[in-house]
Amino acid sequence: MRVKILKGFILGTIVLLCFLGVLERLGLSVDLVARLLFALVLVCILFAGARARSLHTLNIFVDGYRMTPLPNGMAMAIIAIGAVGYSYWPGDVYARQLNGLIMPLGVIGGLALMAALFTPHLRREGILTPIEFLLQRFNSKLLVLFVSLISIIVVLLLILAQISIFSDLARRYTTVPPESALLVVLVATVLPLVLGGMRAASWLQMTMAVLAALGFLLPLAWLAFDLTGLPLPHLNAGSALEATKLLQEDAILRGFATSADTSWLEQLSANRLSAGLSLLGIAIGISALPPLLARTQTTRSAKESDVSMGWAIVILLGFVVTMPLYAVFMRLHLTELLTGLNVNSMSDSAGFLFEIKSGLKLCGSVIATPQDAIDACGSGHRLIVSDLDIPAASFIAIFPALAAGVGAAMPETISAMLACGALAAMIAILSACIITLAHILAFDLYAKLLTRSAPMNRIVFFVRVSVGPIIMAIYWLITDPLFDPFRLPPQTMMALALALTAGGLFPVYVMGFWMRSLGWFSAIVASLAGSGLTLYLAALLNGLVKGGVLHKGMIVLPLLGDVLPLAVAGLAGAGLGLGVGILFGVLTPNRKPKAQTAKEQTAKA
Amino acid sequence: MSKSYWRSAKIRSIGLAGLICLALFMLPQAVLFAGSGSYMGFSYALIILVVIAPLFFLAITLLKISLLRRLDRSHDIDEEDRLQRRAHPKIMRAFPVDGTENNEFHWPLGVNPNFNDSSSSDDQNDPKNPNKSPERVEGQKQ
Numbered sequence: 236m237r238v239k240i241l242k243g244f245i246l247g248t249i250v251l252l253c254f255l256g257v258l259e260r261l262g263l264s265v266d267l268v269a270r271l272l273f274a275l276v277l278v279c280i281l282f283a284g285a286r287a288r289s290l291h292t293l294n295i296f297v298d299g300y301r302m303t304p305l306p307n308g309m310a311m312a313i314i315a316i317g318a319v320g321y322s323y324w325p326g327d328v329y330a331r332q333l334n335g336l337i338m339p340l341g342v343i344g345g346l347a348l349m350a351a352l353f354t355p356h357l358r359r360e361g362i363l364t365p366i367e368f369l370l371q372r373f374n375s376k377l378l379v380l381f382v383s384l385i386s387i388i389v390v391l392l393l394i395l396a397q398i399s400i401f402s403d404l405a406r407r408y409t410t411v412p413p414e415s416a417l418l419v420v421l422v423a424t425v426l427p428l429v430l431g432g433m434r435a436a437s438w439l440q441m442t443m444a445v446l447a448a449l450g451f452l453l454p455l456a457w458l459a460f461d462l463t464g465l466p467l468p469h470l471n472a473g474s475a476l477e478a479t480k481l482l483q484e485d486a487i488l489r490g491f492a493t494s495a496d497t498s499w500l501e502q503l504s505a506n507r508l509s510a511g512l513s514l515l516g517i518a519i520g521i522s523a524l525p526p527l528l529a530r531t532q533t534t535r536s537a538k539e540s541d542v543s544m545g546w547a548i549v550i551l552l553g554f555v556v557t558m559p560l561y562a563v564f565m566r567l568h569l570t571e572l573l574t575g576l577n578v579n580s581m582s583d584s585a586g587f588l589f590e591i592k593s594g595l596k597l598c599g600s601v602i603a604t605p606q607d608a609i610d611a612c613g614s615g616h617r618l619i620v621s622d623l624d625i626p627a628a629s630f631i632a633i634f635p636a637l638a639a640g641v642g643a644a645m646p647e648t649i650s651a652m653l654a655c656g657a658l659a660a661m662i663a664i665l666s667a668c669i670i671t672l673a674h675i676l677a678f679d680l681y682a683k684l685l686t687r688s689a690p691m692n693r694i695v696f697f698v699r700v701s702v703g704p705i706i707m708a709i710y711w712l713i714t715d716p717l718f719d720p721f722r723l724p725p726q727t728m729m730a731l732a733l734a735l736t737a738g739g740l741f742p743v744y745v746m747g748f749w750m751r752s753l754g755w756f757s758a759i760v761a762s763l764a765g766s767g768l769t770l771y772l773a774a775l776l777n778g779l780v781k782g783g784v785l786h787k788g789m790i791v792l793p794l795l796g797d798v799l800p801l802a803v804a805g806l807a808g809a810g811l812g813l814g815v816g817i818l819f820g821v822l823t824p825n826r827k828p829k830a831q832t833a834k835e836q837t838a839k840a
Numbered sequence: 841m842s843k844s845y846w847r848s849a850k851i852r853s854i855g856l857a858g859l860i861c862l863a864l865f866m867l868p869q870a871v872l873f874a875g876s877g878s879y880m881g882f883s884y885a886l887i888i889l890v891v892i893a894p895l896f897f898l899a900i901t902l903l904k905i906s907l908l909r910r911l912d913r914s915h916d917i918d919e920e921d922r923l924q925r926r927a928h929p930k931i932m933r934a935f936p937v938d939g940t941e942n943n944e945f946h947w948p949l950g951v952n953p954n955f956n957d958s959s960s961s962d963d964q965n966d967p968k969n970p971n972k973s974p975e976r977v978e979g980q981k982q
Contacts, residue, residue, distance in 0.1 A: 333871070336889045344864045347897040351857040351904055473881025501883040503871050510868040518864050541905045548901055552894040559890060749854065 238305060244279075245445050251275065252453070255648045265647040266410075272648070272655045276446065276662065280423050283438035287431030292691045295432030295698055296363040296674060298533040302437060307539075308546025310440035310663070311530050313447055315342050315521065315547065316554060318397045318661035319725050321447060325561035326630025327726075333503045334510070335562075335627070338726075339555045341514045341802070343548055345521025350544035352522060355537035356748050365528040365744075366679040372747045375755030376684050378762075383679050385739040385766055386525045389732045390668045390675075391712070393526070396728035397661050397668075398713055403632060404654050414714050420658070421706045424665050428673070429699050436666045437533060443663035444550075450656020451557065453649050458564050458638060461645075472560045475567045476500070482567075483620070486574045492619045499566060500559065509803065516802030519809050520733025523741040526667040529674065561634060568637050570620045578616045581608050587636040588623075595633075596624035627726070631657055669709075673701045730801035731773055738769030738808020742816055753820035760819045765812025772804035856904050860897065867893055 259268055293299045302310075316324075320339065327335030362368045366386065370379045401420065402413040411419075427435035459468035462475070479499070486492035503510060521527065534540040572585055578597075581588070582605040588595055595602055597618075600611035612622065625633060635650030677697035682689045712718055723731070742761040746753050867889070874884035 333885055333889060340867065340889060340893055341864070343894050343897050344860060347860050347901050348857055350901045351853055351860060476881045500886055501876060501878075502885050503868055503889075505868065507868040507872060511865040514864040514867060515861055518860070538905070541901075545898065545901050545905060548894070548898045552898060555894055556890055559886065749850065 238303065241306065241441060241445065244442060245449075248275070248445065248449060252449070252648060252652065256646050259646050259648050265651075268648050269651045269654075272651050273658075276443075276655060276658055277423055279442040279446065279659075280427055280439060280662065283435050283442060284427030284430045287427060287435035287438045289431050289434050290695065292695055293363075294434040295695050296532075296678070298434045298437045300533065300535055302533040302535070302539075302543070304534065304539050304542040305546050306437070306441045307530065307534050307543035308550060309444040310437060310667075311346070311527060311543060311547035312550035312554070313440055313444040313660060313663040314526050314530060314667045315346060315551060316447075316660060317393070317664040317729075318400050318657055319729050320554075321451065321660040322400050322631045322657045323627045323726055325558045325634075326625065326627035328500075328559050329562035329565055329630065330625055330627050331504075332500050332562075334505045336555070336559070337505070337510055337513055338517060339551070339558065341517025342521050343551050343555065344514060344518035345524075346527075346544055346548050346551065348518050349522040349527065349531070350541055350548075353528065353744055353748060354531045354540050354544050357528065357531055358534060358537040358540040362532070364674045364678055365525065365532070366675065367683065369743060369747055369758075370679075370683055373755035373758055375759070378743070378755045378759050379679060379684060381759060381762055382740065382743055383675050383684075385735060385762065386675055387672060389736050389740070390525055390672050391709075392728050392732035392735070393524075394665060394668045394709055395712060395722075396725040396732065397664050398709070399722075399725045399728070400628075400631070400657065401661060403628070404657060417713065418710060420662065421665070421710060424662050425669060425702045425706050428666060428670050428702050432673075432695075432698055433529075433533065433670055436670045439666045440663045443659035443666075446659035447656040447663070448550075450652040450654075450659065451554070454634065454638060454645065454653050455557065455560055455564065457645050457649050468560045468564070469556065472563045475563050479563075479567045479570050482570045482574055486619055489575065491575050491617045492621070500562070512806055513800075513802045516737055516804070516806035516809075517730075517733055519741050520735075520737040520802065520805050523736050523744050524733070525675075525736075525740070526664070526671045528744075529671050530667065561630070565625075565630075565634060565637060566620065569623065572637075572640075573618045573620050573623060576618045578608050578612045578618055579614060581605060581618070587640060588633075591629060591632045591636060594626050595629060596626075598622050599624075628724075669702055669705055672705050673698045676701045676705075727801065734769050734773060734801045734805030734808065735766060737765075737802075737805030738812060739766030741765070741809045742812035745813060746816055746820075750817070750820065753816065754823070756823060757816045757820035761812040761816025764815040765808040767808075768811045769804050769808030772807060773801055776800050776804065852907060853904070856900060856907075860900055863893075863896060863900075 255263070255268055255271060259265070287294075289295065289299075291299065320342070324335065324339055327338070329335070357365060357368060360368050360371070362371065366379055366382055369382055370376075398417065401417055405411065405413040405416040424439070427439055431438075455468040456466040459471045460466040463471050465471065480497055483492055483497045483499075487494060487497065505513075531540050531544070534543055576584060586605075589602070589604060589608075597608050598612040598616070600607065602608045602611060612618070631654060635645065635653060638645040638650060639647075677694055681697055682694045739762050742765050743758045746758050746761060871885045871888050874888055877884050879887060
């Protein structure tokens with residue numbers, strides 16, 4: 236049923252896009268096109284809300300255990316990618332070349348790890364939330380409280396990271412103030428969740444995954460069609476890379492460039508040990524991420540839960556194969572545009588670079604005006620492509636502007652579809668995070684810790700009501716200037732969330748599933764040690780704590796950028812947590828199973 | 841479920857997880873060993889990172905699904921109803937000779953473990969849980 240509806244939705248969206256493209260050619264204003272696409276997203280949200288409205292407990296918590304593998308895999312993939320992955324990862328590949336692939340590969344590895352360690356076993360338990368499993372397994376309210384708090388922090392970090400990309404989108408495509416637009420999006424995301432809980436989140440994530448996929452593929456297909464007449468970018472990317480290389484070799488012959496500029500997207504420049512540890516850290520973080528664990532519960536059986544993980548990896552594989560093509564085509568067009576260009580005449584042929592205003596660097600300095608560019612490079616300087624540094628965050632702004640000036644200009648419908656996809660990815664992960672938060676607050680904390688006798692209809696009521704305060708809190712965290720000093724770049728927040736998951740949650744779930752002889756005390760110690768070390772390392776890396784241990788140590792400082800060290804901090808936290816937990820388990824053996832066995836023996840007798 | 845049976849599944853699951861961790865850690869090493877050649881314009885390093893590594897993780901996941909289907913206890917929950925019927929012949933009364941299913945004779949009595957109506961799965965008024973709740977599985981074990 237769902238697959239049929241999804242097929243119809245995909246077909247309808249494509250027809251609508253073609254219709255909008257034709258209208259744009261006939262003179263429809265760009266602003267109206269953007270508004271219509273935004274309306275498309277809102278219609279999807281309303282459809283999800285109307286389709287999924289339900290009062291049934293299982294629908295509110297686990298979508299009635301009804302998700303089939305493919306839609307569940309789509310939902311998992313869009314949660315794993317998120318708005319940050321959609322908007323940053325292609326730019327990251329452009330900026331940091333193969334090092335930019337570490338994060339997406341870690342995510343794929345994390346899904347595989349989750350499938351191997353947790354997925355079917357968690358689904359087999361037939362519980363409503365992952366934390367309920369911990370309560371059943373360890374029978375400790377203290378542990379549940381601690382794990383719930385870590386999960387809440389992780390989910391809030393994820394939400395803040397995703398939302399921080401929204402202001403750029405809102406500024407480029409609407410005239411509405413970003414705060415108002417954010418409030419509209421938050422309310423629109425939450426409305427279906429109030430009506431249908433996890434069931435509505437499933438529908439939202441499925442439809443948004445389709446929009447995000449179309450938005451990601453269409454611009455590339457257009458560029459490939461423009462270049463070669465075939466809308467298959469994967470087939471053309473090899474020749475685009477070779478053309479880029481030829482242009483750069485020509486620049487060497489003409490004396491603009493050096494031989495170092497010709498090698499691009501060829502080797503990892505990261506330290507191998509640190510890159511491997513970072514991959515592992517990211518994967519461990521993803522494998523215990525609360526919104527993804529909650530999503531594994533919605534399938535019809537443990538086996539289908541496994542199959543849906545397979546689908547999620549297939550979809551992510553498609554994304555990872557496509558993602559570098561953006562970097563390849565951007566590199567080709569920027570090479571064509573900039574090689575040999577006199578910096579004094581940059582405003583004539585590459586004026587769009589000054590309009591973007593998102594931290595572009597030329598010759599090592601941030602540029603905002605043509606005069607900045609002349610000051611940075613010197614008057615009369617002949618440019619090469621490697622003079623221009625594009626931060627990963629600028630991809631979503633620079634790609635449409637670049638594509639609009641190449642060949643047959645890309646229709647605004649298609650370039651706006653890229654932004655529409657980013658918005659869809661944001662709404663999908665927001666819905667997953669908000670419903671996870673609501674479940675933790677209403678079920679794990681209220682129903683399981685505060686009162687054991689709450690009737691189910693009251694818990695469901697609390698789930699539906701709690702999303703209101705949640706979005707108010709999110710809006711407050713985003714807009715209040717009080718939190719400005721604590722705001723981190725989105726990728727750093729994502730990495731911090733993954734590191735905290737790896738350090739604080741992964742050891743507990745591993746002990747819960749695979750070390751049945753260990754008790755609740757070991758689990759708490761493991762989680763405390765893991766999350767404590769992770770937070771200490773994170774604070775050290777961000778300069779909040781002064782300490783020289785790691786500065787002289789082996790693993791943290793030689794790493795790349797500001798994202799990956801946090802992943803290694805998570806890995807260190809996970810390792811310490813597991814080690815300390817096992818040690819405590821050995822020193823203080825759990826006596827509960829023995830007591831239960833005796834009870835069972837009495838019962839049998 | 842015998843202890844050795846479960847232990848075997850556990851070893852395989854943890855073994856596969858270890859293999860994934862090892863692959864992640866060794867991936868940069870593999871990229872270095874691949875050298876600086878290219879195929880159809882793409883460097884070997886790019887092909888390894890973008891195509892081969894994700895395919896490897898997909899293959900491990902598929903391998904895990906197929907390999908552990910027989911061994912992993914988590915998959916057995918799908919088979920449990922059938923096993924229960926085999927163990928308790930009276931449950932077979934739920935499936936008489938003419939093939940019409942009789943819900944009243946399912947075990948535990950009155951609970952249909954096979955209820956999994958995907959065609960009406962989107963009916964919002966459907967109050968049935970198509971899968972097993974822990975209570976019901978416990979009931980079956982009794």
